[in-house]
Amino acid sequence: MSTRTTIQFPSHGEQCTGWLYLPETTTPPPVIVMGHGLGSVRTMRLDAYAERFVAAGYACLVFDYRHFGDSEGQPRQLLDIARQRSDFAAALAYARSLPSVDGTRLVVWGTSFGGGHAIAVAAEDGHASAVIAQCPFTSGLASGLAIPAWTSTRLMALAIIDQIRGAVGATPLLVPTAGAPGTVALMTAPDAEEGYLNLVPADGAGGFDNRAAARISLHLMRDFPGRRAAEITAPILFAVCETDSVAPAGPTLKYARTAPAGEIKLYPEGHFDIYVGEPFERVVADQLDFLARTVPAN
Structure with a gap:
């Protein structure tokens, strides 16, 4: 038996909302702090992972x-990359403050864009017991080069306009987060729109909006969170999709090999496939095995 409670924690004067999953245990369990990817919200299948982890005896935030x-x-x-990583760090601090969990046994878990955050935040934090980076964004240059030139040119033009709008306090210029090939969106790979929207629950719960402020395009290509993998001494699992169209596998594997206690699991699927169905089952099984070996629940 487990419980799920809606919680809030502060991050730079504002409140982040989340769920706290607690297993039925007699002692405080290890806690996994989980962050999602580009423009995503927690209702987009993170609950599916958390339910598996809590069933194995872990708390999840x-x-x-x-x-x-x-x-x-x-x-x-x-x-905003820096703001999101600050939120992730605030989530770690909040988890460590909870008497219901063992904050000394904390796992940083991130997927996609959040996988890059997990690497950067865990490196900065220095006290995580383990890290899981699933299909992580590790190289802004590699992800940028995966976008067709015409789309990149249009995105950059809109990003500059949006940056100016932000500087004068105007409303952001929003672009689709995922769109069809040939359209102007942050992700336009053939599997991006369907795969991304497939993660949204049928009732649309959680305030999801398939749009983001265009200015992020000015900053993505200059971000290389994978470089910080070498600083992480805790065990870190890289779950890498070999045919990833959004976060190319090549740079991720290069960075993963620099982690002192890194492990790599390869999957033949694409970026969005491992959230659902049989690929999801394989990925979760590997992650539970990693957790059992590195941060046992009991």
């Missing part, structure tokens, strides 16, 4: 970044 989902932050849909 699953949260929305500021400006997204049920968390505070204006303007809405502002995708």
Whole structure:
């Protein structure tokens, strides 16, 4: 038997909203702090992972970044790398403050864009017991080069306009987070739109909006969170999709090999496939095996 409670924690004067999953145990369990990917909210299948982890005896803290989902932050849909990593760090601090969990046994878990955050935040934090980076964004240059040139050119033009709008306090210029090939969106790979939207629950719960402020395009290609893998001495599992169209596997594997206690699991699927169905089952099984070996629940 487990419980799920809606919680809030502060991040730079605003409140992030999340869920706290607690297993039925006699002693405080290890806690897994979980952050999602580009423009995503916690209802987009993070609950499926958390349910498996809590069934195995782990507590889970699953949260929305500021400006997204049920968390505070204006303007809405502002995708800011530094702010999201600050929110992740605030989530770690909040988890460690909870008497219901063992904050000395904390796992940092991130997927996609959040996988890059998990690497960077765990490196900065220095006290995580383990890290799981699932199909992680590790190289902004590699992800940027995966976008067709025409789309990149249009995105950059819109990003500059949006940056100017932000500087004068105007509402953000929003672009689709995922769109069809040939359209102007942050992700336009053939599997991106269907795969991304397939993660949204049928009732649309959680304040999801398939749009983000265009200015993020000015910053993505200069971000290389994978470089910080070498600083993480805790066990870290890299779950890598070999045919990843959004976060190419090549750079991720290069960075993963620099982690002193890194492990790599390869999957033949694409970026969005491992959240559902049989691929999800394989990925979760591997992650539970990793957790049992590195941060046992009992």
